[in-house]
Amino acid sequence: MMKAEPWQKAEIPGPKKALVITKPEVVVAMIKRAKRPILIAGSKVAEIDIAGEKLIDYVIKLAKAGKIPVVATAHTVGEFLKRGFKPDGFMPIVDIANRLKDPEWEGLDGNGPYDLALFIGMQYYVEWLILSGLKHFAGGLKTLTLDGVYHPHASWSFPTLSIEDWAKNLRVIIEKMEAGM
Amino acid sequence: MKKTRIRIDELKSDFATIKGLELSVGRVIEEEWEEPIGPTPFPSITDLREWDLKLLKRYKPFYMPFCDVCCLCTFGKCDLTGDKRGACGLNMPAQQSRIVLLACCIGAATHIGHARHLVDHLIEKFGRRTPINVGGTNVEVEAPVTRLVCGIRPRTLGDLEEVLDYLEEQLTHLLSVTHTGQEGSNIDFESKVFHAGMIDQVGMEIADIAQISAYGFPRADPDAPLVELGFGVVDREKPVIMVIGHNVPPAIEIVDYLNDLGLLGEVEVVGLCCTAHDVTRYNPKAKIVGPISWQLRAIRSGIPDVIVVDEQCIRADALVEAQKIHAPLIAASEKNCLGLENRTDDDPDKIVDDLVNGKVPGVLILDPEKVGEVAVKVALKVAPKRKKFKVIPDVSEVIEGSKRCRQCNECRRACPNDLPIPAAIKAAAGGNLDKLNELYDDCIGCARCEHACPENLPIHSFIVKAAEKKMKEETFKVRAGRGAIQDIEIRKVGGPIVLGEIPGIIAFVGCANYPKGGREIAEMAMEFAKRRYIVVTSGCAAMSAGMYKNEEGKTPYEMFPGDFDAGCLLNVGSCVSNPHIAGAAIKIASIFARRNLRGNYEEIADYVLNRVGAVGVAWGAMSQKAASIASGFWRLGVPVVVGPHGLKYRRMLLGRADREEDWYVYDARTGKKVYVGPTPEHLFYAAETKEEAMVMIAKLCMRPNDTTKGRAIKLTHYIDLHKRLYGTMPEDIHLFVRTLADLPVTMKDEITKILKEKGWKETVIPDPTLLPRLIRKSEA
Numbered sequence: 001m002m003k004a005e006p007w008q009k010a011e012i013p014g015p016k017k018a019l020v021i022t023k024p025e026v027v028v029a030m031i032k033r034a035k036r037p038i039l040i041a042g043s044k045v046a047e048i049d050i051a052g053e054k055l056i057d058y059v060i061k062l063a064k065a066g067k068i069p070v071v072a073t074a075h076t077v078g079e080f081l082k083r084g085f086k087p088d089g090f091m092p093i094v095d096i097a098n099r100l101k102d103p104e105w106e107g108l109d110g111n112g113p114y115d116l117a118l119f120i121g122m123q124y125y126v127e128w129l130i131l132s133g134l135k136h137f138a139g140g141l142k143t144l145t146l147d148g149v150y151h152p153h154a155s156w157s158f159p160t161l162s163i164e165d166w167a168k169n170l171r172v173i174i175e176k177m178e179a180g181m
Numbered sequence: 182m183k184k185t186r187i188r189i190d191e192l193k194s195d196f197a198t199i200k201g202l203e204l205s206v207g208r209v210i211e212e213e214w215e216e217p218i219g220p221t222p223f224p225s226i227t228d229l230r231e232w233d234l235k236l237l238k239r240y241k242p243f244y245m246p247f248c249d250v251c252c253l254c255t256f257g258k259c260d261l262t263g264d265k266r267g268a269c270g271l272n273m274p275a276q277q278s279r280i281v282l283l284a285c286c287i288g289a290a291t292h293i294g295h296a297r298h299l300v301d302h303l304i305e306k307f308g309r310r311t312p313i314n315v316g317g318t319n320v321e322v323e324a325p326v327t328r329l330v331c332g333i334r335p336r337t338l339g340d341l342e343e344v345l346d347y348l349e350e351q352l353t354h355l356l357s358v359t360h361t362g363q364e365g366s367n368i369d370f371e372s373k374v375f376h377a378g379m380i381d382q383v384g385m386e387i388a389d390i391a392q393i394s395a396y397g398f399p400r401a402d403p404d405a406p407l408v409e410l411g412f413g414v415v416d417r418e419k420p421v422i423m424v425i426g427h428n429v430p431p432a433i434e435i436v437d438y439l440n441d442l443g444l445l446g447e448v449e450v451v452g453l454c455c456t457a458h459d460v461t462r463y464n465p466k467a468k469i470v471g472p473i474s475w476q477l478r479a480i481r482s483g484i485p486d487v488i489v490v491d492e493q494c495i496r497a498d499a500l501v502e503a504q505k506i507h508a509p510l511i512a513a514s515e516k517n518c519l520g521l522e523n524r525t526d527d528d529p530d531k532i533v534d535d536l537v538n539g540k541v542p543g544v545l546i547l548d549p550e551k552v553g554e555v556a557v558k559v560a561l562k563v564a565p566k567r568k569k570f571k572v573i574p575d576v577s578e579v580i581e582g583s584k585r586c587r588q589c590n591e592c593r594r595a596c597p598n599d600l601p602i603p604a605a606i607k608a609a610a611g612g613n614l615d616k617l618n619e620l621y622d623d624c625i626g627c628a629r630c631e632h633a634c635p636e637n638l639p640i641h642s643f644i645v646k647a648a649e650k651k652m653k654e655e656t657f658k659v660r661a662g663r664g665a666i667q668d669i670e671i672r673k674v675g676g677p678i679v680l681g682e683i684p685g686i687i688a689f690v691g692c693a694n695y696p697k698g699g700r701e702i703a704e705m706a707m708e709f710a711k712r713r714y715i716v717v718t719s720g721c722a723a724m725s726a727g728m729y730k731n732e733e734g735k736t737p738y739e740m741f742p743g744d745f746d747a748g749c750l751l752n753v754g755s756c757v758s759n760p761h762i763a764g765a766a767i768k769i770a771s772i773f774a775r776r777n778l779r780g781n782y783e784e785i786a787d788y789v790l791n792r793v794g795a796v797g798v799a800w801g802a803m804s805q806k807a808a809s810i811a812s813g814f815w816r817l818g819v820p821v822v823v824g825p826h827g828l829k830y831r832r833m834l835l836g837r838a839d840r841e842e843d844w845y846v847y848d849a850r851t852g853k854k855v856y857v858g859p860t861p862e863h864l865f866y867a868a869e870t871k872e873e874a875m876v877m878i879a880k881l882c883m884r885p886n887d888t889t890k891g892r893a894i895k896l897t898h899y900i901d902l903h904k905r906l907y908g909t910m911p912e913d914i915h916l917f918v919r920t921l922a923d924l925p926v927t928m929k930d931e932i933t934k935i936l937k938e939k940g941w942k943e944t945v946i947p948d949p950t951l952l953p954r955l956i957r958k959s960e961a
């Protein structure tokens with residue numbers, strides 16, 4: 001069942017709600033179109049199992065395929081390193097959000113502000129609040145959540161998906177990115 | 182302002198007789214006290230604004246609105262998305278900071294109201310002249326926060342009234358600021374948030390020093406008795422009186438009444454939340470069931486024969502739940518009448534009859550002594566009838582009920598911790614309760630799942646049943662709240678703390694809205710105690726810190742001494758005992774560094790911010806009181822870390838380590854501006870995980886004043902924790918190294934390499950201050 005309803009039912013957002021991503025190709029197009037995308041991987045990426053793999057493995061494939069810089073939040077950097085992948089940065093979620101909000105922040109590499117932030121693998125309420133902060137206060141930034149639940153405070157979000165559909169979507173995104181499409 | 186005081190002991194005239202009339206105009210400024218009065222005694226809501234602006238310039242608010250609208254007045258709802266403004270002209274940052282201010286006003290009002298009730302009651306019972314005594318000759322600075330803020334030193338219970346008058350006045354002003362069309366700037370709202378936090382600290386201090394003095398709670402005692410803690414410690418064979426809340430007089434009267442009858446020990450007095458802390462400070466035979474969020478499971482388990490609720494953090498459905506287990510309920514506070522009939526003036530035996538015979542489910546009694554008598558008599562009579570009647574289903578009921586589950590996910594979507602309830606229920610339907618049992622550890626006991634379930638399954642009770650064995654084995658110890666820190670302890674540790682050789686003071690405080698159960702508190706507390714930090718606890722966190730056993734069966738409070746010293750773990754007491762923690766930081770400035778305290782807030786806060794490596798951790802912060810407690814720490818320059826649910830306070834106060842210009846202080850010796858690195862990096866910050874929090878706690882203990890030896894010790898802990906929990910070296914070490922002497926010896930080569938890569942430059946260690954007026958005046 002695909003529903004554009006917040007996962008935690010009492011989390012009512014207000015007038016401005018995320019556009020619903022109906023197919024994974026939309027995500028690919030958004031990433032392609034972005035000049036400076038960044039991927040924020042939360043504390044649960046190494047905990048969540050999807051279709052026999054950990055979410056973190058999808059994140060690594062996606063980051064490699066799309067050459068997207070990754071920021072690991074909380075203590076997740078260690079999990080990436082264990083898998084032989086070095087994130088471009090690691091810092092608390094509030095720190096990366098606070099920097100993304102700042103139009104003068106030159107990014108992890110000093111090459112200028114990001115225009116698209118992809119989020120994945122946080123506690124629902126944590127991501128909810130962080131996305132809200134960015135929606136209201138990070139004017140030049142679009143946010144896209146790759147989580148399998150609807151996040152109305154993002155600019156774009158999947159509806160709430162079954163685990164299987166979520167995994168399928170992520171796989172399609174990775175394949176298309178790998179194929180350079 | 183000087184105070185004019187007119188006292189008329191007795192006046193007789195043709196019209197009337199007046200006795201003991203006291204009139205006063207203005208405030209008394211004590212003249213015998215040789216300590217000079219500082220610039221801001223009894224500060225108004227703007228007197229410390231300059232200091233606040235300094236903090237807020239460095240630690241800027243980051244707002245995270247829950248929703249896009251404001252609905253506070255009938256102009257609304259207003260959509261404040263992005264840079265829109267509401268009908269009154271307010272924008273989103275101001276609205277968010279206004280909500281924070283409202284929360285802090287609620288929190289401060291709760292403590293100050295509590296303090297007022299307590300002081301009134303204690304004056305009535307013990308007299309206005311009852312001396313303030315929180316530690317005999319061991320504690321000369323009896324009320325550091327009150328001295329600092331108000332510039333007075335209270336000698337008797339009566340002296341506290343003047344302070345309360347001031348607090349109530351400030352609170353009224355602060356609350357008025359949240360009205361439509363008042364403050365328009367978010368930064369000024371934030372400054373007022375700090376003010377609310379500061380007066381809250383005073384209010385809590387007043388409450389605690391009053392109750393310590395009058396009731397003889399442990400007076401700054403490192404060896405305060407160990408008291409029993411946990412579900413398993415309650416003797417269910419005996420009649421049980423369960424007290425819940427924060428304002429202790431009714432619970433104390435219960436203990437006294439039992440004592441008078443010689444029945445203490447025959448009847449169990451057990452508590453949840455701060456009333457439990459405070460009743461064990463009065464009599465260590467009372468027992469603590471656990472933190473506030475365990476109310477529901479405690480009631481449903483059928484343990485209490487009578488429930489006495491006073492105020493704060495009590496479930497609004499306590500009466501409904503009490504009725505389910507046929508336990509009468511006595512409401513004992515004006516703040517929480519629960520719709521019950523006021524029986525304060527009735528004959529106690531009549532009230533007892535009505536409760537025992539089930540004529541009424543509960544009563545309101547606003548006289549603590551009468552509560553004591555009624556509760557005891559009811560417990561004795563009800564216990565044999567109730568036979569510990571409970572509403573926890575048996576295993577077959579759990580299995581049968583679970584078979585009705587539709588796997589609709591509504592429970593999980595209502596659960597604050599997103600617990601995998603449907604999967605656990607599915608397993609239970611197949612006869613396996615293990616998964617339900619696992620949920621118990623992370624469940625905060627809110628019952629939102631039950632209200633969401635279309636099949637009305639009592640999910641929380643299912644979880645409790647599945648974990649029954651585990652619950653009964655919960656038998657721990659916590660040291661009764663010791664209250665203040667002794668002056669002599671401050672003299673001993675002041676130097677090592679300010680120089681950085683004791684790596685920090687970590688205070689685990691606040692509520693039990695934990696993301697992954699209370700065990701994380703015990704784990705963090707033990708880790709830092711082993712590393713020889715000073716670990717302080719209070720409130721529900723103090724209970725959770727005790728809920729662990731090592732191989733020898735020892736609990737943390739038995740493993741670590743209760744002194745205010747390196748490698749110790751000390752419980753100061755209930756929520757209102759928190760100011761002893763702030764007070765310790767303040768006393769370091771006054772007793773160790775000999776700074777004047779009196780009405781000298783800004784200078785002392787500057788001292789604490791730059792020199793005292795203290796960090797507050799409210800891992801399960803839930804309440805508005807927790808918000809105001811945190812804000813009291815912020816203004817004083819003590820950073821606060823909260824758990825992920827703490828993001829729901831909707832704003833953080835974050836430093837930017839990458840902005841060099843934010844981290845300059847004056848060197849008081851020369852007046853030059855010196856870069857000191859992000860020390861401390863944040864003022865209010867939420868971590869996603871325990872591991873992240875631990876690394877940040879260690880980092881936030883660094884202060885500009887650390888000596889090279891102290892900084893090396895602090896860096897060692899930071900790097901060590903980072904390597905262990907993050908699996909790699911920190912990337913910001915260069916920001917914390919001032920000279921090569923700061924480097925931990927064992928890591929010298931590794932770090933020197935990093936410093937080279939980062940283009941690090943040596944700098945000086947200043948005599949740090951943010952206040953230009955202190956240049957060349959510093960004594961430190």
Ligand code: SF4
Nearest residue numbers: 251254257259267269
């Ligand atoms: S207080 Fe202001 S923003 Fe809020 S509803 Fe009223 S007019 Fe709108």
Ligand code: SF4
Nearest residue numbers: 596624625627628630
């Ligand atoms: S009672 Fe426990 S399982 Fe149920 S919603 Fe609350 S935290 Fe989740």
Ligand code: SF4
Nearest residue numbers: 586587589590592634
């Ligand atoms: S809400 Fe009730 S019916 Fe639905 S999944 Fe949860 S337990 Fe089953």
